Amino acid sequence: MKPTKMVVNxxxxxxxIVEMNDxxxxxxxxDVAAWEAxxxxxxSTD
Amino acid sequence: xxxxxxxxxxxxxxxxxxxxxxxxxxxxxxxxxxNFTSLDPFKKLLVICKDVELATTGIIRIRLNNxxxxxxxxxxxxxxxxxxxxxxxTGFQATxxxxxxxxVRFLLIENCDKTGVKIATAGxxxxxxxxxxxxxxxxxxxAIITQLNxxxxxxxxxxxxxxxxxxx
Numbered sequence: 001m002k003p004t005k006m007v008v009n010x011x012x013x014x015x016x017i018v019e020m021n022d023x024x025x026x027x028x029x030x031d032v033a034a035w036e037a038x039x040x041x042x043x044s045t046d
Numbered sequence: 047x048x049x050x051x052x053x054x055x056x057x058x059x060x061x062x063x064x065x066x067x068x069x070x071x072x073x074x075x076x077x078x079x080x081n082f083t084s085l086d087p088f089k090k091l092l093v094i095c096k097d098v099e100l101a102t103t104g105i106i107r108i109r110l111n112n113x114x115x116x117x118x119x120x121x122x123x124x125x126x127x128x129x130x131x132x133x134x135x136t137g138f139q140a141t142x143x144x145x146x147x148x149x150v151r152f153l154l155i156e157n158c159d160k161t162g163v164k165i166a167t168a169g170x171x172x173x174x175x176x177x178x179x180x181x182x183x184x185x186x187x188x189a190i191i192t193q194l195n196x197x198x199x200x201x202x203x204x205x206x207x208x209x210x211x212x213x214x
Contacts, residue, residue: 013069
């Protein structure tokens with residue numbers, strides 16, 4: 001099961017919780033990896 | 047809705063613009079992002095994350111039109127050494143964050159209703175003054191903004207509010 005995302009339609013104010021699709025999940029994994037890389041770089045330059 | 051509910055520092059920074067509240071939500075626990083869709087064209091958009099918490103230490107990024115192209119996001123920031131770079135730039139870096147509450151983060155984006163470069167200013171301040179942070183950022187995408195995405199590198203808890211304001 002993939003993580004969920006929250007969608008707010010600003011025209012109707014309807015809120016829905018939906019599962020990420022494959023593309024979004026792939027981007028999420030990239031985000032996690034980028035965050036870990038950023039952490040590593042900040043630690044190395046402190 | 048007027049500007050009076052803004053944090054004092056933010057209100058001072060944004061002057062007399064007539065910001066209206068577009069939506070305000072508490073993130074759903076375990077969700078990875080809050081996505082404001084179907085936006086009317088606004089000249090300016092302002093995101094305020096107040097007391098939002100992540101389940102584990104991570105980062106909150108803000109994307110425009112769900113664009114994760116890192117080449118489109120540029121920022122500079124003040125630190126112990128001067129930095130101007132596009133690293134980690136798959137979205138505006140609202141700020142690094144963690145599980146600390148009582149924190150306000152905001153991002154003001156200008157030129158949202160034009161097909162040109164967008165300029166953004168981000169700030170963060172923890173009540174109790176552990177830290178403040180300021181980032182000046184550019185978005186090189188040229189589309190009018192119809193969607194704004196508040197994206198976590200981990201997951202949100204059901205805490206705090208993510209509010210989106212706009213100036214027409």
